[in-house]
Every structure is written in structure tokens, then in C-alpha cells.
Amino acid sequence: MNTTRIKFQKVGLAIYFSHLDLQKVMQRALKKSGLPVWYSKGFNPHIYMTFTLPLSLGQESLCESFDFRLNEELTEAEILKAMEGTLPQGIVLTTAGAPDYEAKEIKYAQYRITLYGDTDILKKALSDYESAEKVTVIKQSKKTTKEVNLKAEIRNVNVNETGENYLTFTALFPAGIDYNLNPALLVEYFSENYGIDANATDYLRQNLLNEKLEILQ
Amino acid sequence: MIDNKLKSILLSVQKPARYTGGEPGCIMKNKEDIDVHFAFCFPDTYEVGMSHLGMKILYESMNKLDNVWCERVFAPWTDMHEKMKEHNIPLYTLESKTPLSEMDMIGFTLQYELSYTNILQVLDLSGIPFMAKDRNESHPLIIAGGPCTCNAEPVADFFDIMALGEGEFMNSEICNVYAECKKKGLSRLDTLKELAKVEGVYVPSFYEVEYKEDGTIKEVKPLYDAPIPCNKAIVRDFANHPFPTDTVVPMVTAIHNRAMVEVLRGCIRGCRFCQAGFIYRPFRERNVDMLNKGAYELCKNTGYEEVSLTSLSTSDHSQLEKLLDDMEDWTQEQKVNIALPSLRVDNFSESLIEKTTKIRKSGLTFAPEAGTQRLRDIINKNVTEEEIEKTAKLAFAGGYTHVKLYFMMGLPGETMEDIKGIIDTAQKIIEIFWSMPNRPKGKPEVSISVATFIPKPFTPFQFFGQNDSELIKQKQAYLLECAKVNKRIKVSYNDPQTSIIEAVLARGDRRLSQVIIDAYNGGAMFDSWFECFKFDVWQAAFEKNNVDTAFYANRFRPYDEINPWDHINYGVSKKFLIDDYERSLKAITSKPCNKQCYNCGANKLLGRACFEYNKN
Numbered sequence: 001m002n003t004t005r006i007k008f009q010k011v012g013l014a015i016y017f018s019h020l021d022l023q024k025v026m027q028r029a030l031k032k033s034g035l036p037v038w039y040s041k042g043f044n045p046h047i048y049m050t051f052t053l054p055l056s057l058g059q060e061s062l063c064e065s066f067d068f069r070l071n072e073e074l075t076e077a078e079i080l081k082a083m084e085g086t087l088p089q090g091i092v093l094t095t096a097g098a099p100d101y102e103a104k105e106i107k108y109a110q111y112r113i114t115l116y117g118d119t120d121i122l123k124k125a126l127s128d129y130e131s132a133e134k135v136t137v138i139k140q141s142k143k144t145t146k147e148v149n150l151k152a153e154i155r156n157v158n159v160n161e162t163g164e165n166y167l168t169f170t171a172l173f174p175a176g177i178d179y180n181l182n183p184a185l186l187v188e189y190f191s192e193n194y195g196i197d198a199n200a201t202d203y204l205r206q207n208l209l210n211e212k213l214e215i216l217q
Numbered sequence: 218m219i220d221n222k223l224k225s226i227l228l229s230v231q232k233p234a235r236y237t238g239g240e241p242g243c244i245m246k247n248k249e250d251i252d253v254h255f256a257f258c259f260p261d262t263y264e265v266g267m268s269h270l271g272m273k274i275l276y277e278s279m280n281k282l283d284n285v286w287c288e289r290v291f292a293p294w295t296d297m298h299e300k301m302k303e304h305n306i307p308l309y310t311l312e313s314k315t316p317l318s319e320m321d322m323i324g325f326t327l328q329y330e331l332s333y334t335n336i337l338q339v340l341d342l343s344g345i346p347f348m349a350k351d352r353n354e355s356h357p358l359i360i361a362g363g364p365c366t367c368n369a370e371p372v373a374d375f376f377d378i379m380a381l382g383e384g385e386f387m388n389s390e391i392c393n394v395y396a397e398c399k400k401k402g403l404s405r406l407d408t409l410k411e412l413a414k415v416e417g418v419y420v421p422s423f424y425e426v427e428y429k430e431d432g433t434i435k436e437v438k439p440l441y442d443a444p445i446p447c448n449k450a451i452v453r454d455f456a457n458h459p460f461p462t463d464t465v466v467p468m469v470t471a472i473h474n475r476a477m478v479e480v481l482r483g484c485i486r487g488c489r490f491c492q493a494g495f496i497y498r499p500f501r502e503r504n505v506d507m508l509n510k511g512a513y514e515l516c517k518n519t520g521y522e523e524v525s526l527t528s529l530s531t532s533d534h535s536q537l538e539k540l541l542d543d544m545e546d547w548t549q550e551q552k553v554n555i556a557l558p559s560l561r562v563d564n565f566s567e568s569l570i571e572k573t574t575k576i577r578k579s580g581l582t583f584a585p586e587a588g589t590q591r592l593r594d595i596i597n598k599n600v601t602e603e604e605i606e607k608t609a610k611l612a613f614a615g616g617y618t619h620v621k622l623y624f625m626m627g628l629p630g631e632t633m634e635d636i637k638g639i640i641d642t643a644q645k646i647i648e649i650f651w652s653m654p655n656r657p658k659g660k661p662e663v664s665i666s667v668a669t670f671i672p673k674p675f676t677p678f679q680f681f682g683q684n685d686s687e688l689i690k691q692k693q694a695y696l697l698e699c700a701k702v703n704k705r706i707k708v709s710y711n712d713p714q715t716s717i718i719e720a721v722l723a724r725g726d727r728r729l730s731q732v733i734i735d736a737y738n739g740g741a742m743f744d745s746w747f748e749c750f751k752f753d754v755w756q757a758a759f760e761k762n763n764v765d766t767a768f769y770a771n772r773f774r775p776y777d778e779i780n781p782w783d784h785i786n787y788g789v790s791k792k793f794l795i796d797d798y799e800r801s802l803k804a805i806t807s808k809p810c811n812k813q814c815y816n817c818g819a820n821k822l823l824g825r826a827c828f829e830y831n832k833n
Contacts, residue, residue: 012239013218013219013237013238013239014239016227016228016233016234016236016237017233017234017468017469021234021468021469021470022468024468024470025241025468027520028241028466028519028520028521028522029241029520030520031520031521031522032241032517032518032519032520034517039552045552057228057233058228058233085241086241086520087241088239088240088241088468089238089239089243090239116221197225199224199225199226199228199229200221200222200224200225
């Protein structure tokens with residue numbers, strides 16, 4: 001039994017379906033591929049799959065991955081070939097092989113975020129944020145509601161590019177199995193205070209990083 | 218493709234993947250390579266439409282043609298509808314995101330009458346005039362298909378053509394003829410004249426309807442040599458006709474999200490209330506080897522973990538058990554479940570239940586339809602008390618504890634005794650459970666779902682006047698009263714108000730088109746969705762147009778009256794329907810088609826007898 005990790009991008013049209021839908025999509029894709037996938041034993045055999053880090057609906061990513069098990073040892077080329085034509089538009093497989101890091105190593109996700117709106121307002125939003133001591137927002141989960149100081153959690157905010165009616169910046173957001181901060185929280189803060197259309201925002205998860213801020217590949 | 222404005226809207230509505238396409242199995246072509254750009258529209262939500270087998274069949278058969286691109290479109294849910302209106306975004310196809318107004322043809326499938334306002338919604342969001350007469354050369358041809366076209370007279374004025382019957386060959390032929398006409402540069406009218414020659418094509422504007430003073434139809438006159446009656450199209454060699462072995466697999470979960478294989482078409486039963494049982498005649502079953510191989514391919518190509526053997530009555534396939542045995546060979550290995558909807562109480566054998574329960578155990582559903590034997594004989598639901606009891610025993614012995622029963626009320630010849638009989642049947646089933654030494658653990662539950670009967674065209678009950686809502690309410694109250702006998706009996710029934718609209722539209726005529734327009738303009742949409750149905754809007758539309766709903770719904774229609782659908786031929790003759798209605802009045806049942814032929818006329822479409830009777 002060989003645990004295998006497939007890495008993929010979720011871009012373009014694929015941002016419009018949820019993580020839950022993605023799980024079903026991958027399950028069917030593995031079934032279609034005809035790969036010798038390992039099924040759990042028991043009354044209701046199913047494919048055993050673990051997704052590294054869920055991605056919110058509406059966000060793109062270059063660094064998604066999931067693990068599953070194969071009954072035989074296969075090369076990366078064989079796996080990728082078998083998976084051809086099994087996926088929806090916007091899901092692009094990049095590599096397949098043995099898992100290279102453990103999910104618990106993930107501490108940060110690097111995002112590139114493009115905001116749309118009046119350039120001056122966008123610039124002001126970012127510079128206000130950078131000079132603020134504390135930026136508190138309400139983080140709601142299914143069970144709890146709590147205050148979060150974004151300034152203490154988000155690292156390395158860098159404005160990359162500003163143009164007519166847009167502004168692009170990158171930043172590191174806490175991520176991993178213990179704690180996550182959705183970048184949408186920051187964008188919603190901008191939206192509430194500067195009237196930016198949160199839904200028009202482009203999100204691209206570029207990299208996952210460990211505690212030492214090294215990129216996990 | 219999707220610009221920032223649309224993206225922002227998509228991310229502000231529920232389930233945006235309903236509107237984005239790109240699913241595995243969806244077909245992409247180049248607009249430059251095609252002659253006919255066809256939008257197939259299911260006028261309900263994505264999840265409902267993507268569950269529909271007919272759409273998958275026609276999507277595949279049309280896209281097989283190199284010069285045709287068939288794309289999909291669904292009715293945007295109310296949240297998306299509002300956003301599209303607000304931001305002036307025209308409705309677009311899922312594959313290429315082309316605005317509908319730029320298509321060559323838009324084909325609507327009419328599966329139920331309560332979707333009619335959504336036709337107007339789709340046209341409205343596309344900026345296309347509702348009435349065919351108001352459209353010009355710049356507009357797409359608007360086509361209707363599906364079961365409701367057997368009497369789609371209430372929406373006839375909205376359509377340029379209607380495709381009657383089965384579309385496998387007809388739709389392709391329509392595309393071919395259209396492509397020819399387009400090449401020749403024919404006018405819209407001349408194109409319609411050419412299309413009218415295609416078997417199954419009905420051009421509503423080629424038939425003039427004249428009414429009498431009492432509101433009934435005086436005469437229907439064909440123009441331009443249009444055929445009268447206009448016959449539906451069928452697939453004659455259904456046994457060997459291929460079916461889709463690859464389909465679009467939705468990401469947003471469809472209601473029936475599984476592989477579907479159509480094992481047979483038509484129905485031998487002749488239940489007198491059932492429109493499908495008559496309009497899909499003649500009965501034809503598919504070759505078992507083809508089904509088995511096709512089902513295997515379909516599961517392999519889609520990755521589905523469940524395959525459903527669908528039809529009006531799957532257990533009537535003469536070789537169902539062989540098919541299940543053949544499929545077992547690979548379904549077990551591939552970890553695919555087999556689902557068997559539409560089983561009948563009277564031939565639900567022990568080995569069948571064994572084969573299905575091996576797969577999954579949950580609730581079991583069957584449909585006695587009426588509560589007493591006398592009424593079941595009237596409606597020709599040939600199921601006996603003993604058979605219902607036998608099936609309940611089988612189900613309980615097989616581990617089921619929850620049984621769901623479907624009934625109707627408002628049937629011809631129905632009395633309060635028959636209403637009580639519904640509860641008696643449920644009570645009997647509960648008693649059977651407790652009397653069984655080998656019953657499963659737990660308590661039994663019997664859910665009863667009672668629908669209001671709606672008389673439909675091309676059934677023997679097409680003449681019958683629907684019970685008015687007062688009477689239905691009395692019957693519902695009495696049913697609830699009777700149900701107090703046992704709290705393990707759960708009763709549900711539908712709102713009589715939706716039944717009125719459905720009844721009016723089902724047997725309506727062309728004078729209702731303005732009512733539908735007024736209802737839509739008043740805010741009616743997604744009428745089959747409980748949360749969207751607005752009876753007051755419909756009432757206002759009826760009043761504004763001086764339409765008496767009782768004229769359409771509750772009036773007995775004399776045999777010699779010209780019905781709005783009499784110039785259309787779905788195979789069964791009016792004479793047969795009268796004869797069968799007469800039989801029902803005397804509570805005389807008819808045998809299934811494979812045992813005795815009652816000369817309904819559907820075999821004429823086939824050009825031969827439906828069964829080899831000397832063999833039986």
C-alpha cells in the first residue's frame with residue numbers, strides 16, 4: 001500500500017465549487033482513472049482520501065494537494081496519465097508521488113490578493129492598515145465568535161502592484177491543522193471600512209510555509 | 218468568459234457552480250466549426266435539470282453531430298435572477314457563456330406545467346420577446362419538447378415549433394433541416410414550413426383555433442398543408458438504440474446524482490390516471506446485453522458509484538433478473554450500487570428484494586394509489602390487498618422498518634369510504650409488522666403521501682372534472698381525522714391551490730398564454746417550489762383575463778367536445794380513451810398490454826404489434 005500525494009491547482013472556473021464538492025469530484029476522478037486505488041475495508045468500502053488544507057469557495061490556489069493510497073507502486077507519469085480527462089475545468093494536476101511533508105508542518109499560507117476599486121482608496125486602505133497598531137475583526141466559526149487582531153496574525157504584507165482601479169498585495173496568513181485565518185477576513189475589513197467590493201476580489205494561494213517560513217514543496 | 222462583474226455576482230449568490238459549467242463530461246466545441254448553436258434549457262434549477270435523463274440523452278445525440286453544438290442552460294434561482302436583472306447581465310449558456318439571444322435555437326423541455334412561468338423568466342433574462350409573433354429574423358427559434366407538449370396549447374404562442382414525442386432522431390433532424398435553411402438563407406416563415414415536414418414537429422402558428430360562444434373549441438384549421446393530426450415521433454428500434462455512456466457529472470449535487478440507464482420505454486400497465494403510461498406508448502424494452510455493457514461503460518466514464526435502472530416500471534422488463542445477475546459480476550468488483558426505482562408491488566419478488574437489499578437498506582416506497590379495491594379497479598391500478606400485504610411482509614423481513622405509501626384523492630368514483638381505506642391500508646401494514654416474529658428491531662413507521670388527482674390529456678380520465686378545492690379540503694380533513702387511529706401513521710398531502718393551477722394548465726388552451734404572462738409579470742416563478750408559489754398572483758391573472766378556472770379544471774368534458782389537444786396524435790386514439798373511461802365507470806379493469814391488446818392505437822407508430830401475443 002503506497003500513500004500517494006497528488007498536487008494540483010484550483011483556478012478559473014473551479015473556484016465556484018466548494019471544498020465538499022471538490023472531495024466528491026476527486027473521488028469520482030480516482031474511480032474514473034482506473035488506478036488501483038485502495039478502498040477501506042468494512043461494510044461500506046470507500047476511497048480513503050485526505051486533503052491537506054481546505055480552500056474557500058471563490059479563491060484560487062497553486063498549491064493544493066490530497067493523499068490517497070494505491071495498491072501498487074506506480075510512477076508519477078503513470079498516475080498523471082491515468083487521471084487525464086477525469087477532472088472539471090480549472091483543476092490542474094501538477095505532481096504525483098510520495099508525500100513530501102506532513103500536514104502538521106504547515107503554519108502559514110502565502111496569498112496574493114487583488115482588490116478592485118478606486119486606486120487612491122485602495123492605497124489608503126493598505127497604508128492605514130500597515131500603520132495601525134491594532135486591527136480587530138470578529139471571527140465567526142460554527143460554534144464560536146471571537147475577536148481577532150489581524151495585525152498580530154498576518155505577516156509580511158507587501159504591496160506588489162497598483163494600477164488603474166486595482167491593487168495587488170501578498171501576505172502570510174496563519175494556516176494548518178491547528179489554526180487558520182481566512183484572508184477573506186482582511187478583505188471584509190477593507191470592504192466594511194473602505195467600501196471595496198469584497199466579492200470582486202481575486203485570491204491566489206501561492207505557497208504553504210512551515211514555522212521557519214520556509215516554503216513547503 | 219467570466220468578467221469581474223459576473224464574478225462578483227456569482228460569489229454573492231447561493232451555489233455559484235450552478236452557473237459556471239466546466240463539469241467533467243461537458244462538451245466544448247468551436248463556434249466557427251458549427252452551423253447550429255443550440256441551447257437546451259431545463260426551466261428549473263440546475264440541480265433539478267441535471268437529474269433529468271432526457272436532457273443527457275439529447276445532449277449526447279445532438280453533440281454527436283459535428284456541425285451542431287448543444288449547450289445547457291437552467292433557470293437561475295431567485296437570488297441570481299435578481300442580480301442578473303439588477304446588473305443587466307443576459308442569461309448565458311453554461312459551456313461557452315454565450316448570451317441566449319445569440320443562439321440559433323433554444324429548446325425548452327416541458328416536464329411539468331408548473332414550470333411554464335420559468336420559460337418566460339428565461340426569455341425575459343435573454344431579452345427575447347415572449348410571443349412567437351413578436352419575434353423576427355434576429356431572434357433564435359424557440360422550441361418546446363418533453364411530455365407537456367402533448368397539450369402545451371397554453372404556451373403554444375410562446376413557441377415557434379414544438380417537438381412531439383421522442384427526440385433522439387427528431388432533434389438531430391430539426392438541426393439538419395435548420396442548417397440547410399440557414400445555408401439557403403430562407404426566411405423564418407419558410408424555415409418553419411420546412412421544419413413542419415419533420416416527423417414529430419408541430420408548428421403552433423400553422424394551426425388556427427376558433428372558439429364557440431360557450432368557450433369550447435369550434436374548429437382547428439391547419440395552414441400551409443400542416444399535418445392534421447400531427448403525430449409524435451418515436452424510436453422504433455428502441456431495443457437496439459444506444460444510450461449515453463458518458464454524461465456531464467455535476468459538481469453541485471443534483472437531486473438524482475447517479476448514473477442512469479433507461480431499461481424500457483412506455484408502460485404496459487394502463488393505470489388510468491397516469492399520463493406517462495399513455496403518452497410514452499408503445500412499450501419497448503432494451504436489449505439486456507446492451508444495457509449491461511452500457512451501464513458498465515457509463516459507470517467507468519463518469520465515476521459514479523450508483524447506477525439506477527430507470528423507467529416507468531422497471532420490474533416489467535421481461536429479463537430484469539438476468540440483467541441484475543449480469544451486472545452483479547462487475548458492480549461488486551467496481552463497488553457500484555444498483556438502484557431500482559419504480560418497482561411494482563405485484564411483482565416485487567423475494568429474489569428481487571434480496572438483490573436490492575444486498576446493496577442498501579433504508580426506506581421502501583410503493584404506490585397503491587387508492588385505499589380500496591373498488592377504487593383501485595376504477596383507476597386500473599391492478600394491485601390487490603394481498604399483494605400490498607405480501608410486499609409489506611417481504612420488506613419487513615428484509616429489514617425495512619419505514620414504509621412510504623403514495624395515494625391520490627379526488628379520483629373518479631371516489632367516496633369518503635375510499636379516503637378511510639387509505640388509513641385502513643396503513644393500519645393493516647403496521648399490524649403486519651407487529652404480527653411478524655422475525656420483524657426487525659424498532660418500531661414501524663408508515664408515511665402516507667396523498668396527492669390531489671389532476672386529470673391529464675391523453676388519459677382515460679381526460680374527460681373527468683377535477684374535484685373542486687372545497688371538496689378536496691373536506692377529504693383532507695377527513696383523512697386527518699381517520700389517521701388519529703395510530704400515531705405511527707404520518708400523513709402528508711399537497712396544497713390544493715397548486716393542483717388548481719396544474720389542472721387548468723394541463724387541459725388548457727391558447728387563451729391561457731396571456732394569463733401566464735400576467736402571472737410572470739406579477740412575480741410568479743418556480744411555481745412548483747413551495748417557497749415560491751404565489752396563488753394570489755395567479756388568481757389576479759385569471760381575474761384580469763376573465764378566466765374561470767372551473768371551466769378548465771372542474772368541468773366534465775363531453776366525449777364529442779373538441780379538446781385543445783385533439784389535433785395532436787400521441788398514439789392512443791380518443792375512441793380508446795372513451796372506451797377505457799367507460800370501463801372505469803363500471804370498475805372493470807384492463808389487463809396489461811402484454812397480456813391483451815385493447816387497440817389503443819400506439820402500435821401504429823411502431824408499424825407492428827407491440828407484443829408477440831401467441832407466445833404469451
